[in-house]
Amino acid sequence: MRDVELYRHLLGLESPWTVRSVELNVQEQRVEVWAGHADELRWPCPECGVELTRYDHAEERVWRHLDSCQFLTYLHAQPPRVACPTHGVRQVRLPWAEARARFTTLFERLAIDVLKETAIRGATRILRISWDEAWHILERAVQRGQRAKRPRVTPHLGVDEKAIAKGHQYLTLVCDLDRATVEFIAEDRKQTSLAGYFTGLAEDQRTGIAAIALDMWGPYIQAIRAHLPKAESKIVCDRYHIMTHMGKAVDDVRKREHRALRAAGDDTLSGSKYLWLYAAENLPERHRERFAQLKATTLKTGRAWALKESLRELWHYTRVGWAERHWKRWYFWATHSRLTPVIETARLIERHLPNVMTFFAHRITNAVSEGLNSKIQTIKKMAYGFRNRDHFKTAIYFHCGGLDLYPATHSIPG
Ligand SMILES: [Zn+2]
Incomplete structure (x- = not known):
C-alpha cells in the first residue's frame, strides 16, 4: 500500500523497522500507524550493546508523533526484548523515541520549541496535549539537559x-x-x-x-x-542591591515627610514617589520641571535623594583609593543627615565595606x-503563579538554565 510507504518516510523508519499498516479515523481525526520489524534479527542490549536474538516482545506501546496535516498521529509498536547474560531481560532501544517517552523524538523536539515560546496553557492548545503531558516533556527536557551538562568552572x-x-x-x-x-x-x-x-x-x-x-x-x-x-x-556586595537599599531609604524618608506635611494640609509630595527613585540622568523629560521645583525646596526627601545620587558615584571611580575617599566623605554626610533611614543604610554598608570595595578588583555586578x-x-x-514549587524550579531551569534540552534524533548506537 502506498500510504504504508509514505508513513515509513514520514516517520523516518529504517531497516529493520518498517510500517506494517496505517489506519485513518476521519471521525476522530486520527491516523494510527503500526510499525513492525523483520524476523531473525539480532538486537543490541541497551546497556552493553552485545547483540542477541530476540527473547520476546513487550506489550504494544503507543507514541504521539507529529500531526499529519491536522490529524493527530500515533505510532504503535511492540518493542522487542533481549535476555542479556549480564543485564537480564531488557527492552531494546527504539529509533523513534527515548526510553519511557510517550512521544516520538520529533514530536518532543517540536514541543520543546513551542514550550520555549509560550505559556504552558498555550502550548497544550497548540500541541493538543494535556497539562500533565506538557509538564512531562518539560521535566524530561530539564533532566536530559542536566545529565548532558559537563561540569565547568564558573569564575x-x-x-x-x-x-x-x-x-x-x-x-x-x-x-x-x-x-x-x-x-x-x-x-x-x-x-x-x-x-x-x-x-x-x-x-x-x-x-x-x-x-x-x-x-x-x-x-x-x-x-x-x-x-x-x-x-x-x-x-x-553588589551595587544593585546596595542601591536598592538606598532607594528604599529615600522612599521611607519621603513617606514619613509626606505624612507629616499632609497632616499640616501640605500636598507638596503627593504623587512624587517615583521621581525620587530615578537615577538623575534617567528622569523622563515630562517630570523634569516639577522635579527641579521639588529639589529646590528644603525637603528632607530632597536631601535623601542627593545622598542617594552621590552614593551612586562610588562605583564610577577607577581606583579603589579614590572610592574609599568618596566613601569617607559620603559616610560622614549621611550619618550627619538626621535622616534615620539613610543613617541606618549607611551603617549597613559600612559594616560590609571591605566586601563592597572588592568591586574594584573584580568589577562584577x-x-x-x-x-x-x-x-x-x-x-x-x-504559568499562573506555579503553586507547585517543583514545577516552578523546573521551569526556571528550562528557560534560564542554558541546558541542551533536545533529545537526539538518532539514539541507536552502532
Ligand atoms: Zn547487556
Missing part, C-alpha cells in the same frame, strides 16, 4: 533570592554571570541554601570561583566563608541575575 557568580509567595517564602538562585544562566536553585535563603551549591562542586570548580556578587545578606556571606578559600577577597530575575517573573506569570 563569576551572582547569588540572589527570589520571593515566591507571600509570607516570606524564598528560593536561592546561583547564576553564572558570564553566561547569564541559572546554575542552581535551592529552597529558602539560609546559609544551608547556598552551601548546597558549593558542596555539589568538584574541587577545581570551587577553587575556580574568582568572585561572587550578592546582597549584604549574612547567611549567604557565612556560606561563602565556610566553603571558599580566600573568601573575603571574592565576596562582592548582579545586573545579569537581575535580568534573569525579571525573566523568572515572566515565567511565573506565564
Whole structure:
C-alpha cells in the first residue's frame, strides 16, 4: 500500500523497522500507524550493546508523533526484548523515541520549541496535549539537559533570592554571570541554601570561583566563608542591591515627610514617589520641571535623594583609593543627615565595606541575575503563579538554565 510507504518516510523508519499498516479515523481525526520489524534479527542490549536474538516482545506501546496535516498521529509498536547474560531481560532501544517517552523524538523536539515560546496553557492548545503531558516533556527536557551538562568552572557568580509567595517564602538562585544562566536553585535563603551549591562542586570548580556578587545578606556571606578559600577577597556586595537599599531609604524618608506635611494640609509630595527613585540622568523629560521645583525646596526627601545620587558615584571611580575617599566623605554626610533611614543604610554598608570595595578588583555586578530575575517573573506569570514549587524550579531551569534540552534524533548506537 502506498500510504504504508509514505508513513515509513514520514516517520523516518529504517531497516529493520518498517510500517506494517496505517489506519485513518476521519471521525476522530486520527491516523494510527503500526510499525513492525523483520524476523531473525539480532538486537543490541541497551546497556552493553552485545547483540542477541530476540527473547520476546513487550506489550504494544503507543507514541504521539507529529500531526499529519491536522490529524493527530500515533505510532504503535511492540518493542522487542533481549535476555542479556549480564543485564537480564531488557527492552531494546527504539529509533523513534527515548526510553519511557510517550512521544516520538520529533514530536518532543517540536514541543520543546513551542514550550520555549509560550505559556504552558498555550502550548497544550497548540500541541493538543494535556497539562500533565506538557509538564512531562518539560521535566524530561530539564533532566536530559542536566545529565548532558559537563561540569565547568564558573569564575563569576551572582547569588540572589527570589520571593515566591507571600509570607516570606524564598528560593536561592546561583547564576553564572558570564553566561547569564541559572546554575542552581535551592529552597529558602539560609546559609544551608547556598552551601548546597558549593558542596555539589568538584574541587577545581570551587577553587575556580574568582568572585561572587550578592546582597549584604549574612547567611549567604557565612556560606561563602565556610566553603571558599580566600573568601573575603571574592565576596562582592553588589551595587544593585546596595542601591536598592538606598532607594528604599529615600522612599521611607519621603513617606514619613509626606505624612507629616499632609497632616499640616501640605500636598507638596503627593504623587512624587517615583521621581525620587530615578537615577538623575534617567528622569523622563515630562517630570523634569516639577522635579527641579521639588529639589529646590528644603525637603528632607530632597536631601535623601542627593545622598542617594552621590552614593551612586562610588562605583564610577577607577581606583579603589579614590572610592574609599568618596566613601569617607559620603559616610560622614549621611550619618550627619538626621535622616534615620539613610543613617541606618549607611551603617549597613559600612559594616560590609571591605566586601563592597572588592568591586574594584573584580568589577562584577548582579545586573545579569537581575535580568534573569525579571525573566523568572515572566515565567511565573506565564504559568499562573506555579503553586507547585517543583514545577516552578523546573521551569526556571528550562528557560534560564542554558541546558541542551533536545533529545537526539538518532539514539541507536552502532
Ligand atoms: Zn547487556
